[in-house]
Amino acid sequence: MASEITYAEVKFKNESPAPVVKGPPETKKPEQHPQKYPLWLPWLISLLLLLVCIALVVVLLVVPFCHSSDQPSALQQQFSEWECDSAVPQGTDRGWMCCPKGWRRFQGSCYFLSTDTMNCAESAENCTGMGSQLVVITSKAEQDFLYKQGTQPPSRENFYIGLFEDDVGQWQWVDKTPYNVNATFWRNEEPSPGHTENCTVMYVPERNLNNWNDVRPTTKLYRICEAAAVTV
Template identity: 45%
Template sequence: MMNHQERVSHGTAGPAEERSCSWLKPWVFFISVLVIKTVFVTVCLVVFLHGSYGQYKILIQNATEWHCVLNISAGKEEVWACCPKGWRRFQEKCYYLSTDKMPWAESEQNCSGMGSHLVVINSDDEQEFLFNWAKEVPTKAYETKYYIGLTAYVNGQWQWVDQTPYKKAAMFWKPGEPNLLFAEKCAAIHVKGNRDSNTYSNWNNVLCFTNCYRICELTVKFV
């Protein structure tokens, strides 16, 4: 009797399984088609974007968003001059003023992570632009400091991060600075409130582990 019931039980299981499998097959087919279409559309978009916007590939290496303005060169050729969004352009450079503080080495590392370096100041115009911009930043502090790409912690000699010869570059030290060179081996733009009128002579050397703001610099991208 039990054998007969087992045979009946096994015999009735087959059709149920077949019905279940036949019910799933349309869904499997639908999902497979959807996956294939998704892959196809993705490949088409990649090919299209590569062909249409290849000239902008350099812009996405170090930043996610760029701000571009139409620039007419001396030869009257129209090109786009681009800086990362949130940076400010002056002549052919882009500049970033940080809103947080860190030591000099970490500041340079942070700039490098954005495809730039701590600013190297080469002219009176550049110094005045940066100093006036720094004064615009609202702050309640009596004084603020912005690291620049100048340091003497290697061999005790002042050196720019881009290897620009120190003695051939413009210098804007405050009167009496740099001093205490045995300890203070990193340079910063020094701003005393927003009323400081000392535009051309405001560099100060500080201890390199001092937490200061920073100014990053990179070359404008022309496309």
């Protein structure tokens, strides 16, 4: 008779528990600190802002000035430094009136009061060479402005203006503006008779608006040049 084999499940009381597998120790994450900017960054930002300001100046002043007309005036061709202000009549499309640096603006004109002397013909030629002309005075307001400018330092007595005697008693402005005897500012008993004194000056020491003298053309005196202001 075949013997039976009996299987039994046996548990031991002193059986040790299954070992616990430990992982590597947990590492602490580094603390998050705000990112520090490089020291040169503020300087870079300042430089960029400066470049932006320069670009705005170029756009607002230089570019419009360069395109103020299709053909630059003779005055624009002679000078590279200009002074502009916004005192223009209302209703105009452009907002700045400009004169060469060192010139003085009144209404729509720029004026140059020289600090060196020349004779009459040389004075006219000098003004023309700068893209202007000897001044043509057409109003009391203009005469008053130029008289006040002439009294400012340095001290100067006589300024050539653009009024000439073509023939005895026939006076003519350099730009062919009609001569109006009622809109002149001659001194008492001026102009002198004859044709030897055929150029005109503004005599500043007279201390009033009637201060024009006729003089000989060879006399070396100061001069006032005039040109139209450039509008941009």
